[in-house]
Amino acid sequence: MRYISTRDVSPNPSKKTFTEILLGGLAPDGGLYLPETYPQIEPDELHRWRRLSYAELAFEVLSRFIDDIPGADLKALVDKTYTPAAYCNGRDPKNAGEITPVRWLEPGLGLLELSNGPTLAFKDMAMRLLGNLFEYALEKRGETINILGATSGDTGSAAEYAMRGKRGIRVFMLSPHGRMSAFQRAQMYSLQDANIHNIAVRGVFDDAQDIVKAVSNDHAFKSRYRIGAVNSINWARVAAQVVYYVKASLAATKSIGERVAFAVPSGNFGNICAGHIARMMGAPIGRLILATNENDVLDEFFRTGVYRPRKAPETFTTSSPSMDISKASNFERFVFDLVGRDPSIVRDLWGEIDNGGSFDLSKTLYFAHLPRFSFVSGKSSHADRIETIRKVYEKYGLMIDPHTADGFKVALENRTPNMLLLALETALPAKFAETIMEALGKLPARPPAMEGIERFSQRVAVLDADVRSVKRFIERHAAD
Numbered sequence: 001m002r003y004i005s006t007r008d009v010s011p012n013p014s015k016k017t018f019t020e021i022l023l024g025g026l027a028p029d030g031g032l033y034l035p036e037t038y039p040q041i042e043p044d045e046l047h048r049w050r051r052l053s054y055a056e057l058a059f060e061v062l063s064r065f066i067d068d069i070p071g072a073d074l075k076a077l078v079d080k081t082y083t084p085a086a087y088c089n090g091r092d093p094k095n096a097g098e099i100t101p102v103r104w105l106e107p108g109l110g111l112l113e114l115s116n117g118p119t120l121a122f123k124d125m126a127m128r129l130l131g132n133l134f135e136y137a138l139e140k141r142g143e144t145i146n147i148l149g150a151t152s153g154d155t156g157s158a159a160e161y162a163m164r165g166k167r168g169i170r171v172f173m174l175s176p177h178g179r180m181s182a183f184q185r186a187q188m189y190s191l192q193d194a195n196i197h198n199i200a201v202r203g204v205f206d207d208a209q210d211i212v213k214a215v216s217n218d219h220a221f222k223s224r225y226r227i228g229a230v231n232s233i234n235w236a237r238v239a240a241q242v243v244y245y246v247k248a249s250l251a252a253t254k255s256i257g258e259r260v261a262f263a264v265p266s267g268n269f270g271n272i273c274a275g276h277i278a279r280m281m282g283a284p285i286g287r288l289i290l291a292t293n294e295n296d297v298l299d300e301f302f303r304t305g306v307y308r309p310r311k312a313p314e315t316f317t318t319s320s321p322s323m324d325i326s327k328a329s330n331f332e333r334f335v336f337d338l339v340g341r342d343p344s345i346v347r348d349l350w351g352e353i354d355n356g357g358s359f360d361l362s363k364t365l366y367f368a369h370l371p372r373f374s375f376v377s378g379k380s381s382h383a384d385r386i387e388t389i390r391k392v393y394e395k396y397g398l399m400i401d402p403h404t405a406d407g408f409k410v411a412l413e414n415r416t417p418n419m420l421l422l423a424l425e426t427a428l429p430a431k432f433a434e435t436i437m438e439a440l441g442k443l444p445a446r447p448p449a450m451e452g453i454e455r456f457s458q459r460v461a462v463l464d465a466d467v468r469s470v471k472r473f474i475e476r477h478a479a480d
C-alpha cells in the first residue's frame with residue numbers, strides 16, 4: 001500500500017509508505033494523503049469477519065492500509081489500543097467488551113456507541129491508536145516529537161489522554177483561558193503526567209490556533225524542537241475510524257446483500273470520510289447521512305454543489321461546539337474521489353479555497369454523479385437539538401449528547417421504510433451537561449471515574465496570547 005497526495009500533479013507522483021506519512025501533516029504540495037487505491041474486501045471475507053472481536057477486526061482492516069509495520073508488531077499495538085478496560089466508561093457495562101456496541105432502539109434503528117473511551121467522545125477511537133503508533137514509530141527511529149495543538153475541548157483532551165506517559169512524546173496543548181466548561185478544564189488540566197503540558201492562553205480559541213500556526217510556520221523553530229501535530233487530517237486517524245464502520249455494518253446486517261445507513265454528525269468530515277472509505281472497500285453500507293449544525297458549510301455543498309468556507313464572523317459557537325467549523329479539513333479527500341481522483345482538478349479547486357474563495361460544482365458532471373456516492377445531508381439548529389434530546393429520552397429512555405442529537409434529527413428526516421439505520425454517538429451527554437439540563441431539566445449521569453473531577457488538582461500554565469511566550473515555554477520544557 002502506497003500513499004499519494006490529492007494535489008500531486010507531477011508526471012511521476014511521489015508514493016509514500018504508511019510510516020512515512022504517519023508523523024507528518026499535509027503533503028509538500030499542500031494536499032492530503034490517501035491510499036493509491038482502496039483495498040477491496042470480498043463479500044465472503046467480510047462475512048467471515050462477522051465473528052471477529054473489535055481488536056481482531058481492527059488488525060485485519062488496518063493491515064490492509066499498513067504494510068510497513070511487521071504484522072506481529074501491528075497486532076500488539078492494536079491489542080493494546082482496543083481493550084475493554086479502555087472503553088467501558090459509558091452506559092451498559094455488560095457491553096463494554098464490544099468496544100463499539102450497537103444499541104437497538106426499535107427494529108431497524110440503533111445507536112452506534114463510539115464514546116465509551118477515556119474522554120467520552122468518539123475521537124478516542126482513533127487518537128489512542130495514533131498514540132501507540134507514534135510511540136512505536138519514534139522508538140524505531142530513535143526520535144522524539146513535541147506535539148503542539150490548540151483545542152476548544154474534545155480534540156485536546158482525546159490527544160492528551162492518548163499521549164499521556166508515552167515515550168518520546170510531549171504534548172503542548174493550548175486552550176482559551178476561562179472559556180471551556182469546568183468539566184472540560186478538569187478533564188485536561190487534572191492530568192499529572194510529566195509529558196503533558198496544558199497552556200491556557202489569555203484569549204479566544206482563534207488566538208490559540210493562530211499561535212500554533214505561527215509556531216509551525218517558523219521552520220527553524222519547528223525543526224529544532226521537532227514540532228508535530230495530531231490534527232484531523234492525519235491519515236492514521238481516518239484509517240482507525242474505518243474499522244468501526246466495518247464492524248457496525250457487519251453487526252447490523254445478517255446476510256450478504258443487506259446494507260445499513262449511518263447518520264454522522266459532521267464537522268471536519270473526518271468521521272464520515274472514514275464511512276465513505278469503508279463503503280468503497282466493500283463494507284455493506286447504504287446511505288451516509290451527513291448532519292451539520294448551524295455551521296452548515298457541508299450541508300450546503302451536498303445540497304447545492306457549492307463549497308463556500310465561512311469567514312470568521314460567519315462561524316459561531318453553538319450548543320454542538322465540536323461541529324463549529326468554517327471549513328472541513330478532510331473534505332478534500334472525498335472531493336478527490338468525486339472528481340475521479342484527478343489531482344489537477346483538486347489543485348485548482350483548493351487554489352480557490354486557499355485564497356479565501358469558494359468553488360461551485362453544480363453545473364459539472366461531478367455534481368451530477370454525486371448520487372452514486374449515496375450521501376444525503378441535512379442540518380440542525382439549537383431548537384432541533386433540544387427537541388431531539390427530549391424526544392429520544394421520552395421515547396427510548398436514552399440520553400444523547402447535542403452532537404449525537406444533530407445526527408439523530410437528520411437521520412429521522414431521511415429514514416425510509418425497511419431501512420437499517422445507525423446513528424453515530426459521537427460523545428456522551430455527561431460532557432455537555434448544560435444543554436442536557438436545558439432539554440430535560442436534569443443532569444446526565446457521569447461515569448464513576450469522572451465523579452468529582454472538578455475537585456482534582458490541576459496543572460496548567462496561563463500565558464499571554466503571544467507567540468514569544470509560547471515558544472519560550474516550549475524551549476523551557478522540551479528538554480525535561
Ligand SMILES: *Cc1c(COP(=O)(O)O)cnc(C)c1O
Pocket residue numbers: 121122123154155232265266267268269270271272322323403404426427
Ligand atoms: C469532532 C466531533 C464531531 C465532528 O467530527 P468530524 O470528524 O470533525 O466530522 C462530532 N461530534 C463530536 C462530539 C466531536 O468531538
